[in-house]
Amino acid sequence: MDHAATTALRPEVLDSMLPYFGSEFGNASSVYGWGRRARQALDSARDTVSGLLGASSDEIIFTSGGSEGANLAIKGVAWANQNRGKHIITSAIEHHAVLDSVLWLEKQGFEITILPVDAEGQVAPAQVAEALRPDTILVSIMHANNEVGTIQPISEIGAIVREHGAFFHTDAVQTAGVLGMSVQELNVDLLSLSAHKFYGPKGVGALYLRKGVRLNPLIHGGAQEKRRRAGTENVAGIVGLAKALELAQEEREEENARLIALRDRLIEGLMRIPSTKVNGSLVQRLPNNVNVCFEFIEGESMLLNLDLRGVAASSGSACTSGSLDPSHVLLAMGLTHEIAHGSLRLTLGRDNTEADVDYVLQEVPMIVERLRAMSPLYQG
Amino acid sequence: MYSDKVMDHFTNPRNVGEIADADGIGEVGNARCGDIMKLWIKVDGDVITDVKFKTFGCGAAIATSSVITEMAIGKTVAEAERITNQEVAEELHGLPSVKMHCSNLAAEALMAAIEDYRKKSDKTSAS
Ligand SMILES: Cc1ncc(COP(=O)(O)O)c(C=O)c1O
Ligand code: FES
Numbered sequence: 001m002d003h004a005a006t007t008a009l010r011p012e013v014l015d016s017m018l019p020y021f022g023s024e025f026g027n028a029s030s031v032y033g034w035g036r037r038a039r040q041a042l043d044s045a046r047d048t049v050s051g052l053l054g055a056s057s058d059e060i061i062f063t064s065g066g067s068e069g070a071n072l073a074i075k076g077v078a079w080a081n082q083n084r085g086k087h088i089i090t091s092a093i094e095h096h097a098v099l100d101s102v103l104w105l106e107k108q109g110f111e112i113t114i115l116p117v118d119a120e121g122q123v124a125p126a127q128v129a130e131a132l133r134p135d136t137i138l139v140s141i142m143h144a145n146n147e148v149g150t151i152q153p154i155s156e157i158g159a160i161v162r163e164h165g166a167f168f169h170t171d172a173v174q175t176a177g178v179l180g181m182s183v184q185e186l187n188v189d190l191l192s193l194s195a196h197k198f199y200g201p202k203g204v205g206a207l208y209l210r211k212g213v214r215l216n217p218l219i220h221g222g223a224q225e226k227r228r229r230a231g232t233e234n235v236a237g238i239v240g241l242a243k244a245l246e247l248a249q250e251e252r253e254e255e256n257a258r259l260i261a262l263r264d265r266l267i268e269g270l271m272r273i274p275s276t277k278v279n280g281s282l283v284q285r286l287p288n289n290v291n292v293c294f295e296f297i298e299g300e301s302m303l304l305n306l307d308l309r310g311v312a313a314s315s316g317s318a319c320t321s322g323s324l325d326p327s328h329v330l331l332a333m334g335l336t337h338e339i340a341h342g343s344l345r346l347t348l349g350r351d352n353t354e355a356d357v358d359y360v361l362q363e364v365p366m367i368v369e370r371l372r373a374m375s376p377l378y379q380g
Numbered sequence: 381m382y383s384d385k386v387m388d389h390f391t392n393p394r395n396v397g398e399i400a401d402a403d404g405i406g407e408v409g410n411a412r413c414g415d416i417m418k419l420w421i422k423v424d425g426d427v428i429t430d431v432k433f434k435t436f437g438c439g440a441a442i443a444t445s446s447v448i449t450e451m452a453i454g455k456t457v458a459e460a461e462r463i464t465n466q467e468v469a470e471e472l473h474g475l476p477s478v479k480m481h482c483s484n485l486a487a488e489a490l491m492a493a494i495e496d497y498r499k500k501s502d503k504t505s506a507s
Contacts, residue, residue: 298415298436298437298438300438300439301390301438301439301441301442304382304387304390304439318414319415319438319440319441326414338414341414341415373396374396374434374435374442375434375435376407376416376417376434376435377416
């Protein structure tokens, strides 16, 4: 139950990719048959993706994933538009691909505003409006958060940013294939996504770049992706991304309804454990996200126990981070270090059933009880 | 990432609990990740006869607490005092480098309990 981390490749997607690992190994830049067929596959994938986003095909740049998409969007727009201003706005709960890109630009002389979020992890459009300055060139706010699943009012923020004349990027890595993806409705100028989060392959993503937005490439070289991203294209990966996104968008309403029912059953069941709190919004929430804190226990020991029982999960605990700081998202939402320690994230997906949810609901209370019995903070 | 021995002590921790009439209690917190370890010791003559612990922390923290109770029981106070975090880690067949500070916590908790025991026994002998 860790589908926010990654998902398994769908068999249909694998099938669509296989020819490009085998007989169709052409380089899309070559003029002969193999090259032309690879070019056709790329063109068709680009048409599919742009169609699903309500964009035109030359507005899609294929990348190596969500991290590259965010880096290209942020650094690329910042560099190309620094004559217009040096101010960038983002939020405290972004993925590190966004946050660290912005912080790196700060070292290069850009000025940064990092907006706070409320207790449910939402960015207030009014705060974006207040933070905008005459020299603001870019605003980057994620579509939905990967840890707590809170969905941001992107369309509303986008309208404010557009009115002001700055560019707006959204990290849609957690929402592609899940929520509506029309770039017109979302009011975005840039949108990044990553195939491995919607049952596509790892290491491939796409960046939507609205016509007229200037962008410097991160990778210089050949003329691929209209000189915005050099390098021989990952044909099989791109074909797989397009196929996976197409399937996900087709099935999303039915699948979302199914996941929401499972999610709510899981949340309800976990909340029966004493001293437990849900993180994030109960309304503006991704269909597959469950995130709770159990007081008095630490997340990594929780994860190890779950793993021993065959359940894969994740935690925002300091002890799991490697860096020994708890999740910046939970802290930004106002949780104390101690509470953030006991966080557990379960993210559902296609292969999860009601029986899986009930199994977790049977195991977690026992694990919590066992760990609390060992905790010096727990007073019975 | 954890050795079998760490996982063994994590899944079957030895000596969890409290000692009501403990001779020394040590509680230490980990400034880096906010974890807490509490250790109770019982001393007979000069020998540590029982140790119990409670830990709020990661798998490595629980395993190091558990193993240090086994290492300390049967040792004299002076011997137990010389247990280093390196020895705790070795006893567990190694710890990932990001988890070495958890073994510090265990060694520090034992030191704190011994210190507490010394203070208490000094008082008793003085009165
Ligand atoms: C919100 C968000 N943005 C960006 C990324 C990075 O994507 P990728 O792993 O494709 O680089 C992730 C996934 O880890 C994510 O959840
Ligand atoms: S106690 Fe926090 S990492 Fe071990």
